[in-house]
Amino acid sequence: MKFIDHLITAISFLRKHRKRTLIKAAFALRGKQGLEIGGPSTFFGLKSSFPIYLFAKRIDGVNYSSQTVWEGSLQQGETYKYYGDRIGTQYIAEATELKDIPNEQYDFLLSCHSLEHVANPIKALHEWKRVLKRDALLILVLPDKRYTFDVNRPYTQFDHLVEDYTTGTDENDTTHFEEILRYHDIQKDAGLEGVSQLKEKLNDNYSKRMAHHHVFSQDVVKNMLEYCGFKVKHQQEENSLHLVTLAIKQ
Numbered sequence: 001m002k003f004i005d006h007l008i009t010a011i012s013f014l015r016k017h018r019k020r021t022l023i024k025a026a027f028a029l030r031g032k033q034g035l036e037i038g039g040p041s042t043f044f045g046l047k048s049s050f051p052i053y054l055f056a057k058r059i060d061g062v063n064y065s066s067q068t069v070w071e072g073s074l075q076q077g078e079t080y081k082y083y084g085d086r087i088g089t090q091y092i093a094e095a096t097e098l099k100d101i102p103n104e105q106y107d108f109l110l111s112c113h114s115l116e117h118v119a120n121p122i123k124a125l126h127e128w129k130r131v132l133k134r135d136a137l138l139i140l141v142l143p144d145k146r147y148t149f150d151v152n153r154p155y156t157q158f159d160h161l162v163e164d165y166t167t168g169t170d171e172n173d174t175t176h177f178e179e180i181l182r183y184h185d186i187q188k189d190a191g192l193e194g195v196s197q198l199k200e201k202l203n204d205n206y207s208k209r210m211a212h213h214h215v216f217s218q219d220v221v222k223n224m225l226e227y228c229g230f231k232v233k234h235q236q237e238e239n240s241l242h243l244v245t246l247a248i249k250q
Contacts, residue, residue, distance in 0.1 A: 018236075021236065022236075022238070025234075029137070031056075033058045034058075035059070035101070036060070037062050037095050037110065038112070038117070040080075041112035043113075045083060052108075056108075058086075059080070062095065064093070064095065065092065068209070069210065074090055076090055076091060077089065078090075095128075096123045096171075101131045103131065105131050105133075106132055107132075107137070109128050109131070109137075111128075113141060116214055117210075119171050119213045122161050123169075125224065125230075126228055129230065132249045136249045137246060137247070138245075141243065143241060143242070145215050148185075148188060149185040149192075152184075153180070154215065155216070155217045155220060156214040156220060161214065174205075175213075177202045177205075177211065181198065218243055221235070221245050229249065232247045233248055
């Protein structure tokens with residue numbers, strides 16, 4: 001770690017009061033090992049709201065495929081580059097099935113703008129809980145629909161998430177695609193030229209994972225995490241885009 005990186009973070013801490021809780025939480029992870037689902041993410045990098053990459057000892061990563069829209073080509077092994085020259089293990093696995101990772105392996109888990117792309121989020125959270133140590137920290141960042149192309153969609157109800165879990169919904173699920181087509185705000189979706197292109201993305205969603213299956217409010221996030229055995233410690237809105245939740249595995 002470079003001295004200048006710490007100096008930048010210290011100045012940000014002093015100048016930007018809204019960042020203080022998140023920077024403190026990031027600093028508390030110094031020397032600890034974590035797992036990131038669907039990363040790496042700029043939200044956890046230097047000059048961000050939550051500079052976890054600066055302090056953590058090591059972070060491994062999980063992505064659902066060896067080829068993704070966001071990260072390009074990936075290879076399982078010691079290839080997860082998340083900050084400067086730091087490298088962790090890259091796993092290729094569904095967020096709901098981390099079969100190559102032992103129980104209680106990590107001190108914390110990160111997920112930024114990833115869980116909305118999972119058809120069965122409660123199943124994913126149970127699996128994330130499995131690989132976390134007791135009292136480990138879950139850091140969940142989800143899009144705030146008010147500032148995204150989901151602005152016109154209704155919030156997902158907690159009962160629906162439980163139903164997805166109990167019925168074993170998998171990643172081939174298309175339940176919400178009609179709703180997406182009806183309410184998606186094309187003008188807020190950069191690079192999307194029209195409804196026909198949106199339909200193409202949804203038709204190929206299993207390989208691309210572009211769809212937001214669910215639209216989360218902070219209340220539903222809290223209910224969902226408590227249902228899965230986490231204790232919510234802190235929630236905040238950040239940068240008119242992110243819904244941030246910190247929770248502890250009980």
